[in-house]
Structure formats: C-alpha cells, structure tokens
Amino acid sequence: MTIQTTISPDGQRLVTMTAEEYQDLLDARDAEAAMRAVAAGTLQTLSGEDVDAYLAAATPLAFWRRHRGFTQADMAQAAGVSQPWLAQLENGKREGSVSVYQRLARLLGLSVDELLPNNLAAV
Numbered sequence: 001m002t003i004q005t006t007i008s009p010d011g012q013r014l015v016t017m018t019a020e021e022y023q024d025l026l027d028a029r030d031a032e033a034a035m036r037a038v039a040a041g042t043l044q045t046l047s048g049e050d051v052d053a054y055l056a057a058a059t060p061l062a063f064w065r066r067h068r069g070f071t072q073a074d075m076a077q078a079a080g081v082s083q084p085w086l087a088q089l090e091n092g093k094r095e096g097s098v099s100v101y102q103r104l105a106r107l108l109g110l111s112v113d114e115l116l117p118n119n120l121a122a123v
Contacts, residue, residue, distance in 0.1 A: 058090060060115050064110060
C-alpha cells in the first residue's frame, strides 16, 4: 500500500491513496464490524446446509419462509394474501407489489431486498 501524506492549505494533514486501496480499507472495516456482530449474536449466519437450501429454493422468499418455520397458509394469512397467491410468488410465477414484500419482510425479520428474486434484486 502506497500512502502519501500532505498538508492542506488550512493546515490539515491529508492522506492520499488509490481508490482500490481505499476500497480495501473499507472492506476490512466492514468485515471487522460483521465479525463483531456475529460474535455478539446480532448478525444472523447460515450453516452450509442452509446455504445449499437457499441456493436450491425457487426464490429467496421460499427459503426464508421455510427457514423461519412458517407454513404458506400462516404466512399468507399474516401478510393478507391468499395461500395460492403466495405459492405463485414463491415459485416466481407472480410478481408482488412493494407493499406485499414489505409485509412479508417484516414478518420474516428481513429487508425487502433480501426477499426479492435475483432478477428483481438488481433493478
């Protein structure tokens, strides 16, 4: 890492580095914060088996509903939708509104982004 220091016209000490080096520092900071949160029990982690189930699930919603122990019927009732409608959403055959995803995310203790199918998460 090549770091240069300079003094600004108003006397502040400035550090100059490449954008890549700066990003590496941010990544290291974020990784450290995540490890502290895991150690404190405030950041959820998944086992290798859970990761396999997540990757095999039709949508993130399908995985998280099962992972949290909800039946489709219970989740649908709590979210104010029908069970067949939720099944279609979980299978990727239907798109849900933001408000539905917000209700589902709240029930599952997740963010909306964590529930969106991969093809919608990048939009």
